[in-house]
Amino acid sequence: MTDELTQKWNARYQDADPAASRPCEVLKTFAYLLPPEGRALDLACGLGGNACLMAGHGLETSAWDVSPVAIDRLRAHAESENLPIEAKVRDVQKEPPESDAFDVIVVAYFLExxxxxxxxxxxxxxxxxxxxxxxxxxxxxxxxxxxAFRLAPNELLRLFPGLRVVSYREEGLFGDPARGLRNEAWLVATRP
Ligand SMILES: C[S@@+](CC[C@H](N)C(=O)[O-])C[C@H]1O[C@@H](n2cnc3c(N)ncnc32)[C@H](O)[C@@H]1O
Incomplete structure (x- = not known):
């Protein structure tokens, strides 16, 4: 199963350009909340758009993904841009992050x-x-x-009951569908 998953993502990243990888909107919007220093993790990072933003902000950044192709590309990009990112092949289902390890964690378009x-x-x-x-x-x-790869209404809030919500957006099907945040939910939350 893991091999299939790895192959699927490797194929997806084979011709991708990490320089074109962008940070997610919630991180871009609330980047001013980031601490000036500390340890950050981009979990299931893909080509690492979020890792690059956090490393550029001055955070000591780890970036983990199951795809060796994505990690190789991110490493090369980080080196060429002089960004302090430790990019690592890591299956986070088998090896979840250790407790009390990070000042910031970003998860984008990955739901386990x-x-x-x-x-x-x-x-x-x-x-x-x-x-x-x-x-x-x-x-x-x-x-x-x-x-199964999409959130039910308010599910992101329920998944992290021990955190204090700093900001949450989920606009569902209300109002003018051409405006606002559609198809996605955003959470910024802190561990008390
Ligand atoms: C939709 S992509 C999102 C990538 C990145 N977060 C972004 O926003 O561009 C999902 C990522 O999850 C990774 N992934 C899937 N299962 C994983 C696992 N068990 N451990 C680590 N990474 C995993 C895939 O390789 C893929 O890069």
Whole structure:
């Protein structure tokens, strides 16, 4: 199963350009909340757009993904841009992050519900979680077709019961579907 998963993502990243990888909107929008120093993790980082933002901000940044192709590309990009990123092939389902390890964790477009407790615990007290991913309520067909990879209404809030919410957005199907945050939910939360 893991091999299949790795191959699927390797194929996806084979021709991708890490320089084109962008940080997620929730991190870009709330980057002013980041601490000036500390340890950050981009979990299931892909090409590492979030890792690059955090490393550029001055955080000592780890970036983990199951795809060796993505990690190789991110390493080369980080080196060429002189960004302090420790990029590592790591299956986070087999090896979740250790407790009390990070000041910031970012998770974008990756949803493994069984990992939520470990992610919560991996924050240091006062640490911040930025999470952005697809919701089942959607105004068009962007995002994964499998509902298991999409959040139910308010699910992101329920996944991290031990955290204090700093900011949350989920606009579902309300109002003008051409405006606002659609198809996704954003959470910024801190470990008390
Ligand atoms: C949709 S991509 C998102 C990548 C990145 N977070 C972004 O926003 O660009 C999902 C990522 O999760 C990674 N992934 C899937 N299962 C994983 C696992 N068990 N451990 C680590 N990474 C995993 C995939 O390799 C892929 O890079």
């Amino acid at each position: 519900r069984d990992l939520a407790a470990a992610i919560e615990q991996a924050l240091k007290p006062g640490g911040l979680l930025f999470y952005q991913t697809w919701t089942r309520e959607a105004v068009d067909d962007r995002g994964p077709g499998n509902p």
